Amino acid sequence: MNASLSIGDLTLSPPLALAPMVGLSHSALRTLALELGGVGLLFTEMLSVGRLPQENASVSPFLLRYPEEQPLFYQLFVSPGQDVVPAVERLHQLGAQGVDLNLGCPAPNLRKQGAGCALTNDREQVRHTVAMLRAATRLPLSAKIRLGATLHEEELVDFCRMLAGEGVDLLSVHGRLHKEKFCRRPRWDWIGKVKSAVNIPVLANGGIFSVDDARKCLELSGADGLMLGRGAVCRPWLFAEIAREIYGVSCPPTSLSLADIYFRFVQLLERFRPERRLGRLKQFTHYYGQNFTFGHHLAIAVQTSSSVEQALERAHQFFSRNKR
Ligand SMILES: Cc1cc2nc3c(=O)[nH]c(=O)nc-3n(C[C@H](O)[C@H](O)[C@H](O)COP(=O)(O)O)c2cc1C
Known part of the structure; x- marks a missing residue:
């Protein structure tokens, strides 16, 4: 298993990411995961592209960040027609290591704004948004998706190829359909269909709560790395276990209770x-x-x-x- 992954000038070592999660993927959890070891990429929770330029970084809990929290990708959600440039400029000022576009969140408040997975209802709108982001930054650009509204391999693969063609450097794929709840088993094999179709790295996401899950997900998806959400909140030391047992990285087990x-x-x-x-x-x-x-x-x-x-x-x- 390749213990590091390059995205432009950035090296994820190991290729294990803490997922963007509202109310959870903040400075405290990110720092805890870093202290316990094994995490190679951090995300913020989703941030509104419209509100970000006005957020006060010295008090905003969404922007609070310490220098050791690296590499950190800031996740944006974008509604149709919104300008992304002021938000991306803000991310440059904040010292982001990457910009992530949320194309997978099905939450009703995002749906109402046409953002998250609702943006994918209009493929041309997605293309336009990605092109705007690509033109606005030289930082690595990533996108986080689900498998689509229905299971349709050709559409999924075409969509992902379009994202890569517009300049997305990294894809995080949550192995569920837009309307599927977390109680449904994620389709790790479908993440594999994306992986075989695109020439950019893919992180597999969904339902990884143990080293065994991680191993199985990697086997079924062939992904370049993993993104952990709830599993990393329950067990913030899980990155270190996966890094050690799957990637052979030297990450001593924690002695903390x-x-x-x-x-x-x-x-x-x-x-x-x-x-x-x-x-x-x-x-x-x-x-x-x-x-x-x-x-x-x-x-x-x-x-x-x-x-x-x-x-x-x-x-x-x-x-x-x-x-x-
Ligand atoms: C409380 C919570 C908040 C979430 N917030 C976001 C978010 O801000 N952006 C996003 O792309 N996904 C969000 N997600 C989805 C996760 O990033 C991830 O895709 C999902 O939890 C499946 O991965 P897991 O099984 O490892 O948790 C959220 C999930 C949870 C549980």
Whole structure:
């Protein structure tokens, strides 16, 4: 397995990415993943191309970033007809290592704006948006897609070839259709159809929660690398395990307990303004609690807290009863 992947001047080593996730892929989780090792590429959550130029980087929780968070691609969602240039210029000022276009999010609020996977209803609009982005930056340009509205190999492959032809340097493919829920098994073999059809690197995404999943996904997709979402929130050390066991990268296993890792995350959250911490802690805990048989007790305790202090007191109680 190739332990590094080049995209222009950038080397992903190893080719393992933390997925863009609203409320989760922020500075604290990115830093935690980097500290535990094995992650080769970071993404922001999706950012509005219209609002980005006005965001105040010194207070915005979406733009908060520390220098060690590299390489970092900023993900944009774009509605039909929106100008991308001011947002891309902003990303240059922010020191982005890459720009990612969201073509896969089916959330109703994005659908209403014609962005995310709704943008793909109009292929010419996608072509135009990618061409605008390509003209606006020399940074690596990536796109994140799902498999389409219906399973149709020729359409999928044509669409991906069009993206590559317009200058997309890297594709992240979430192996589900637009309307498919997370409870459905991702179609890793369909990611393979994209991989064999395009001459740019492909990251496979969806349903990777263990080293075995990662191995199987790579076998079925032949992808150049993997993108982990929820699996990396539940187990931020999973990148290191995959890097070690599949890519042969020297990443020592962590000696930290589950509680140590949780409270390190809490410490990293202190980078945010106080009013921005509790929501992010609740969202993280929802996934992290899944490491325990009775993790829903932790999730509910934190979920129903009205302050970070209360949440932490309850979390301390939970971890003192559940040592691992
Ligand atoms: C809470 C949450 C927020 C998400 N936000 C985004 C997003 O901002 N942009 C995006 O492209 N995908 C987003 N996704 C989708 C993930 O990037 C990923 O494609 C999906 O979770 C499947 O991968 P996984 O099974 O590894 O989690 C989000 C997923 C979750 C669970």
